[in-house]
Amino acid sequence: MHLSWLTLLFLVPTLCVGMPSTTLCVDDVRGTGDLGVVVERATGSVLIVETTTHTRLAKIQGLGDLSHASVVFSRDQRYAYIFGRDGGLTKLDMLRCEIVKRVMQAGNSVGGAISQDGRLVAVSNYTPGGVKVFDAATLELLADIPTQGSKVVGLVDAPGQRFVFSLFDAGEIWVADMHSPRSPKIIKFKEIGKQPYDALISPDGRYYIAGLFGEDGLARLDLWNGEVQRILPNYGKGDIKKPVYKMPHLEGWAMAGDYTFVPAIGQYAVLVVDGQRIPVHGQPVFVIARPDGRHVWVNFAFPHNDTVQVIDVMAMEIIKTLKPGKAVLHMEFTPRGEEVWVSVRDDDQIKVYDTETFAEVATLPADKPSGIFFTARAHKIGL
Structure with missing residues (x-):
């Protein structure tokens, strides 16, 4: 009996090696496949959320300027790397x-990206320009690409x-081999x-497509x-461009079936790379395909940013218009696409919709929410 207790005394510490020394932010040990991060842009904070039960798990503060965070x-899927506007x-x-x-790198x-093997994190910079590459485990700076x-x-x-990555001022695309x-x-x-x-980059990683602000x-x-090929040249020829209040975003894989959907700059239209044009409610910001590719969801710049529209890919037409609230900034599908989470900045809400019925199924409070990012992105090229 005495030996058994001694054995247990030696075994228990061994079994605990590697266990976290702090309490988990959820009640039980769990996986991370249904977790996500919601950016609260005005307060420099993020929410950790669970998609399955539409639950806020925690609020993390002290992340600096998140006005353009990704x-x-x-x-x-345990660690999130957050890129702030302040560098x-x-x-x-x-x-x-x-x-x-946390490091101030610029x-x-x-924005940024994580490498194919998950060991490198790269950050793209406006000031002073260039790309910096860090060790994903330690955030040690490994490379500075001016x-x-x-x-x-x-x-x-x-x-x-x-x-x-692309160089805005130089009009170039660079490819960095990080072996x-x-x-x-x-x-x-x-x-x-x-x-x-x-x-954006195609889901198979073959095509990198850069939108051009200085020309159609x-x-x-x-x-x-x-x-390198030019596609959709002169798509706005003869059209009067409207003021651009917010630059469109191309990330999100607006690729569905054999088609690629992109926002038109200064126009109320979504462009299809085969040459079609779909009139929409306003100037598109995000044009995002549901994971199965059947529908494409679109949100808009001011003054039409209270609206979301859904395009049916087979019909190439709008089949649903939703009014989530004031200043819809971002949308994110759950991993298999049965729901979509929508950030409504000026109403301080996140709204969740059923993507089959378009019914609102949940509302969560958030402080000026913007970007929504789910951990399923960890296993997708370009996200």
């Missing part, structure tokens, strides 16, 4: 609900342990068009053969 996730890069533990580390940043002062936009990960993180190899594609403002059209880089 998030990527570690491959185990801050924050690593957040979503199980312990605490900041692991003066003004607009762009001669050009703003960097449209940073995504790509197969082959690569990052791809040797401290000595990246850069391939430059020049004169791709005027002022690329954002970009988009630039498409084929990462398999290294060819």
Whole structure:
């Protein structure tokens, strides 16, 4: 009996090695597959939410300027990397609900990406320009890729342990091979068009498409053969452009079936890369495909930002118009697309809709919410 108790005394500490020393922000040990992060842009805070039960789990403060924040996730879906407008890069533990580390890596940043193997985190910068690459575990700076002062936009990960990004001022697309993180190899594609403002990468990682602010059209880089082509050239020829109150966003994979949907700059239209044009309520900001590709959801810039419209891909027409509230900023589908979460900034709410019936199924309070990011992104190229 005495030996049994001694055995237990030695075994118990061994079994506890590696267990977290702080309390989880949820009652029981759990996975992270149904978690997400909601950015509260006005207060420099984020919410950790659970999609299954429409629950707020925690509020994390002290993340700086989140007026243009984005998030990527570690491959185990436990850690969120938050890119702030003030140049801050924050690593957040979503199980312990605490900041692991935060570094101020630049003066003004607009997004980032995590590498194919999950070991590198890259940040794109407006000021002073360039891309910085960090160790995902420690946030140690591994590489600084200068762009001669050009703003960097449209940073995504790509197969082959690569990052791809666009230079707004220089009109170029660069591909960084990160097999040797401290000595990246850069391939430059020049004169791709005027002022690329954002970009997306196809779900299979083959095509990188950059929108052009300085001219009508988009630039498409084929990462398999290294060819750059102009698509949808002169799509606005002869049209009077309206003032642009908010730049459209291309990330979100507005790809459904054989079609690619993109917002038109200065026009009330969603463009289909095969040449079709779908009239919509206002100037699109996000054009996002439901995971099954059957529907595309669209939100709009001021003064029409109280509206969301749904496009049926088979019919190529609007089938539903919703009015979630004042200042709809972002939408995010649950992993299999049965619901969509919508941030309504000026009403301080997140609204959840059933994507089959379009019924509102839940409302959560949030302080000036903007970006919504679910951990399923961890296993998708370009997100």
